[in-house]
Amino acid sequence: MDDFVSRKRRRLSQSSVEASATPAKAPSTPNPDSSGEDSTDIKIAILLSLFPDLKQENLLDILVSCDGSVEAASSLLSTQVTSGSPYKKRATSASAVGAQTSLSSHVLTKAKDGSVTTLSDSLVRRKPLSTKKGQTLHLYSPEDIAAYTPCTIIHNFLPTEQANALLVELLDESKHFSQYEFQLFNRTVQSPHTTSLYVSTPEEYKQHTSEYKYGGTYRSNVRQATPGLRSVSRKVQLAVNEAVQARIREVYSDGKKLKYQSSKEWRPNAAFVNCYDGPAENVGYHSDDFTYLGPHPVIGSLSLGVEREFRVRRVLPRDEEDDTGQTGTEDKRGTPSKATNDRKSSTARADAQGQISIHLPHNSLLVMHAEMQEEWKHSIAPAQTISPHPISGNRRINVTYRWFRDTFHPRNTPRCLCGEHAVLRCAQRKQETRGRYMWMCYAGYVPGKESCSFFQWAEFDDDGDPVWTHEPREEKVAPALTNFSASQ
Ligand SMILES: O=C(O)CCC(=O)C(=O)O
Numbered sequence: 205m206d207d208f209v210s211r212k213r214r215r216l217s218q219s220s221v222e223a224s225a226t227p228a229k230a231p232s233t234p235n236p237d238s239s240g241e242d243s244t245d246i247k248i249a250i251l252l253s254l255f256p257d258l259k260q261e262n263l264l265d266i267l268v269s270c271d272g273s274v275e276a277a278s279s280l281l282s283t284q285v286t287s288g289s290p291y292k293k294r295a296t297s298a299s300a301v302g303a304q305t306s307l308s309s310h311v312l313t314k315a316k317d318g319s320v321t322t323l324s325d326s327l328v329r330r331k332p333l334s335t336k337k338g339q340t341l342h343l344y345s346p347e348d349i350a351a352y353t354p355c356t357i358i359h360n361f362l363p364t365e366q367a368n369a370l371l372v373e374l375l376d377e378s379k380h381f382s383q384y385e386f387q388l389f390n391r392t393v394q395s396p397h398t399t400s401l402y403v404s405t406p407e408e409y410k411q412h413t414s415e416y417k418y419g420g421t422y423r424s425n426v427r428q429a430t431p432g433l434r435s436v437s438r439k440v441q442l443a444v445n446e447a448v449q450a451r452i453r454e455v456y457s458d459g460k461k462l463k464y465q466s467s468k469e470w471r472p473n474a475a476f477v478n479c480y481d482g483p484a485e486n487v488g489y490h491s492d493d494f495t496y497l498g499p500h501p502v503i504g505s506l507s508l509g510v511e512r513e514f515r516v517r518r519v520l521p522r523d524e525e526d527d528t529g530q531t532g533t534e535d536k537r538g539t540p541s542k543a544t545n546d547r548k549s550s551t552a553r554a555d556a557q558g559q560i561s562i563h564l565p566h567n568s569l570l571v572m573h574a575e576m577q578e579e580w581k582h583s584i585a586p587a588q589t590i591s592p593h594p595i596s597g598n599r600r601i602n603v604t605y606r607w608f609r610d611t612f613h614p615r616n617t618p619r620c621l622c623g624e625h626a627v628l629r630c631a632q633r634k635q636e637t638r639g640r641y642m643w644m645c646y647a648g649y650v651p652g653k654e655s656c657s658f659f660q661w662a663e664f665d666d667d668g669d670p671v672w673t674h675e676p677r678e679e680k681v682a683p684a685l686t687n688f689s690a691s692q
Pocket residue numbers: 476478487492505514536582583584602604
């Protein structure tokens with residue numbers, strides 16, 4: 205810790221940060237920028253005096269998003285604290301905590317009730333750790349990743365032989381992957397990486413190619429899970445459930461699961477397998493679609509082959525704009541929703557807000573926890589340089605194990621006025637509706653298609669299972685989906 209405190213802080217320019225995609229040696233601590241340190245310290249101290257129960261890094265995130273305005277951050281936080289944000293407990297990660305050396309202990313702050321208090325050093329014990337304009341904060345250790353992002357990382361997850369064998373199997377499979385096509389300003393463009401969906405049974409293959417729809421069309425690239433994908437899924441299932449329970453105990457408010465997070469065991473029954481061939485292949489900032497996973501989905505993401513950077517940034521409220529920046533939008537292939545076309549690009553937003561980079565080496569399992577898709581966006585950044593992997597060369601394979609929930613089967617979900625499957629979204633940008641879920645016309649997210657304007661607030665029970673307001677359709681009852689392991 206002393207070393208951390210006395211170490212000369214690095215100032216990172218945008219270019220030096222971006223160029224360090226594959227650092228020769230991972231630092232043992234995060235490397236935040238330190239510019240504007242004193243004024244930020246004082247502002248954070250003021251916010252801490254107003255919101256003593258909140259974690260310092262969350263206060264910093266909010267402060268940065270409010271362009272350094274304590275007043276704006278304070279009013280934003282007042283709403284968040286009363287609306288039950290999961291981040292009420294302070295993180296306890298020792299490795300991420302640094303003593304604060306520069307905070308003035310003579311700063312006078314005005315509390316909410318108008319009383320004037322002297323701040324003591326004890327108010328600010330942690331070294332500020334936040335993402336800042338134009339910068340990327342690199343995290344390496346599992347402790348830092350758990351403390352500052354909604355993720356858990358497990359390095360060396362599988363026995364080496366099993367990880368290598370799965371990599372070989374999936375490299376062979378990747379011959380069948382295809383680029384995802386999407387519409388961009390009336391042009392059809394292709395995603396900068398390839399992918400395929402893997403499912404458990406022939407019956408589910410049928411359903412995923414003729415019942416589940418994405419952007420108004422059926423997915424054509426669906427394949428049966430390979431033996432390797434199935435056997436690894438059991439280990440992923442165990443590890444993810446363990447990580448979820450630990451997260452609930454150690455991080456969530458009162459040690460309770462989030463409202464609408466399922467209390468059932470997480471049982472993966474489908475997996476997207478992605479291949480990034482070379483440093484330029486990437487996936488843009490997005491959050492994963494809730495439509496068939498339901499609210500607060502948990503995802504187990506296994507990385508194999510070349511190490512790449514997984515970047516994350518928070519979705520912040522944007523009061524000045526209308527509330528169309530929902531999460532749950534699969535704009536991952538770079539597809540802008542109509543709303544984002546004429547606004548700042550994802551990259552520009554990440555630049556303005558700063559971002560966190562999690563390095564994903566071969567054989568690492570990243571658990572994206574229940575708050576991830578609603579509150580954060582993620583991406584795989586293009587790399588300037590990569591270190592070739594002995595088995596895969598320049599390629600990285602990623603498997604995202606997912607649990608498609610029976611209750612969100614397309615036979616159950618609402619239809620738009622245009623007859624198509626409505627999509628489930630979570631409102632994020634406006635204070636009044638932040639965190640509310642809605643069913644909407646899918647076409648609002650497909651450039652060039654006319655939305656039928658279908659809109660319905662989504663109702664769920666505490667477990668996040670839908671409470672339908674529409675009459676059951678005269679279709680066959682939705683079948684129970686099969687877990688990967690159970691279908692062997
Ligand atoms: O490649 C990765 O690690 C992330 C992939 C991803 O975000 C996705 O499949 O939705």
